[in-house]
Amino acid sequence: MDGLRHRAVDLGFALAWGLLRRLPEAVVTWLFTRAADVVFRRDGRGVQRLRSNLAVVRPDAGPAELDALTRAGMRSYLRYWQEAFRLPEWSPERIVGRVRTVNEHLLRDAHAAGRGVICALPHLANYDHAGAWAGLTGMPVSTVAERLRPESLFDRFVAYRKQLGMEVLPLTGGTDDVFAILADRLRAGGFVCLVADRDLSERGVPVTLFGRKSRMPAGPSALSVRTGAPLVPATLHYDGPDLVITFHELIEPTGGAAAMTQRCADAFAAGIAAHPEDWHMLQRIFLD
Template sequence: MNLDPGRLLIVAARVVPRLPAWMSGAIFRTVADVATTLGIGGTHQLRRNLARAVPEASERELRRLTRKGMRSYMRYYEEALRLPAASDVQLAARVRIEGSETVRTELAAGRPVVVAVAHLGNWDLAGAWATKFLAPVVTVAEHLQPEELFQGFLAFRRSLGMTIIPLEKDGSTFRALLRACRSGAPIVPLLADRDLSRTSVDVELLGERARVAPGPAALALATGNALVTATIRYERLRGPRRQAAGSRWGVVVDFGERIDPPVGAAREEAIAAMTQRWVSEIGDFVRRYPEDWHMLQPVFVADLDPARLKPAGSVA
């Protein structure tokens, strides 16, 4: 039995905005708890992934952490469905930014910034905030099936003000990103902590071999723009900020330092080194906040199906 939050979105998008926030929050927490208890959906894989982040955890601790992780994941969806109706005041109150000096300096100078992002916290909330208060957001969305599901995701994220480029296999996606970087000064966050294509990059994540997407490093190298990492975690809101946010939860977005290519390195070597750098930053973050890493799919090579596993190849 599979729990597919993407398909659930089609139905939930029509229902959740009509419900009181306390009710929809309770429903999604229940869904998370049931999925964890019954081991449905990607909960088994989430648990295996979290075991790498907290190797010292007992079985009981790992079960509790998996439940917290699923609650965090379902909170992301419940909140995301309400985002189109959020006011600017609410967005400002829900998001707290750390380490943004490099990003703001580059954007102020009219230069785009490429951001390596993982499935952490509520990335759609961070994107909606950035569109309003930082810079135009240009990003990529995986072309999901069925088409109704994909179009639903596109419409949702575009309603938040983001420019969405569908992920295609013919190279047009990368060319569209290049044009976006050359025609303005957007911020380009790319979810890249999972990639099974021939262009994937082998990295060390949480002490194990994993495969991630080369996109952030490749785009930064091709355009000469800055590459930084952004981590996103939940935090409980209290007092005036909670009242202004209209929510019990907000997120902290922490930007890392600029990641430059090694001096004199060849292109593929530079992409590999830059990718390992942001992956290491993500790994350090996940060790501290494992419950906010929403990775319900295989990312470590040891978990991948050998029959489907393609050898990592050159970066196109």
Template sequence: MTAVRDRLIDTGYAAGWLLTRALPEPLALRLFTAIALRAEHRATGKGLRRNLARLVTPDHLDDTVRAALRSYARYWAETFRLPAQDPAALRHRIHVTGVEHLDAARAAGRGVLLALTHSGNWDVAGLWLCAHAGRFTTVAERLRPESLYRRFLAYRESLGFEILPLSGSAPPGRTLLKRLRANGIVCLLADRVLTGASVPVTLFGEPARLPSGPAHLAVITGAALVPAATWFTDDGWGLRFHPALPVTDIAGTTQLLAEAFAADLAAHPADWHMPHPVWTAPR
């Protein structure tokens, strides 16, 4: 049964990739939005609601959850269509602020750690980054089935990213250290704990946990830790780089990262695609 299920999942994604590229962009977006809105009362929608309840007032929660589902649908529609798009045309639709903070971190020569949340379209942000600063390294969850992971691996490598699997092969930490010590750029999605390595923080005034990896790498390498944010605009995408955080210890640095994340999430709550638990106590 597992083998059959895996084949169905992989076939479904393969068909989605082909079909979505063939459809006009407005029609593809309407199709994904219709599918996403059906999930409002299922696990994904309920998870989004639990997390977004920390970000917005109760009278705005229903509208924000639906907007978040539409945003998530846009992410997937763009993901399936991205390999067939003109990268130069896409980059012209990305509004970037704070690039001086990224450039200053690169000029320091100790490596750059970009930490982001699952917001907006981080693949589009990666396209801009490759054009501006060259290839960067990131870590990806090893999806099941393996054939699906390979599809996403090939997709992101085609965009110019170096992808290290989180599990199933050599631990990525050694390669990340090597890249940072060579003054490379490492990008990490840092709002979901996928391993046991996490740090308690206060996020929107409530106890939560964030991965310790970004702060740990910054502490032991001296790399600049730069929070970044992505979100959707009507005609493209927003991308913001914060000033590099002061790096002290892992706990204190992760708390500073949580505060930077909070500012960006509060500004664009509906573009946060996070149905998984973040806070440690029920609301």
């Protein structure tokens, strides 16, 4: 039964990548907006989890405001998928032209110093678009990807991100030491981007996020300590048709990985609080 379901999921993604890029953009936008509203009204487990996470971000929100925020969150989440299916067809000019940045000098200056740079991001807006932008503007990205089932679906996502100019390493199940490879990239002056607001290993670093206990992956801070590469937290949000990338203050590899990870969490919280509707967190993240 699982095999049949996995094949159906893989076929669905294959059809989406093949078909949706050929439809007019206005039609696809309408379809995904309607789909988001349907999913919101069904109020399944993912929507309930998103609502509970947003309630932590906006503790003073009443039921109507929280519902509106959750609905906007589902629309933002479906916008990510709409763009994922169509990004391979975007021209380089469009990919770069649809990005605006805040404090970009923090990233560029750190990269110019030649020690390599680590960028840690939460699940905000479209990090694939941000990765494509970075590569097209002179900073090709090395990253990791969570292994999906079926394997063919994981391969599709790896191929998709490679098409956008990223080097993608499997988080688990590969034959190589991913941490060592990323460390080598940084020592060579490279750019490593890691989505880092949700711990998949249950061995993450304890942090406080919005006053609540959570865990975040140790990878970005550990890589920084190992290599001496600075860590730059970044947060994303949508503004009309554009993606806005905000770079936060540089975190140098001092004080230990736990303190560095907490500083990342603080930067993430600032970005999420400013644009909670673009935080695509449909999973459990708060330990209590």
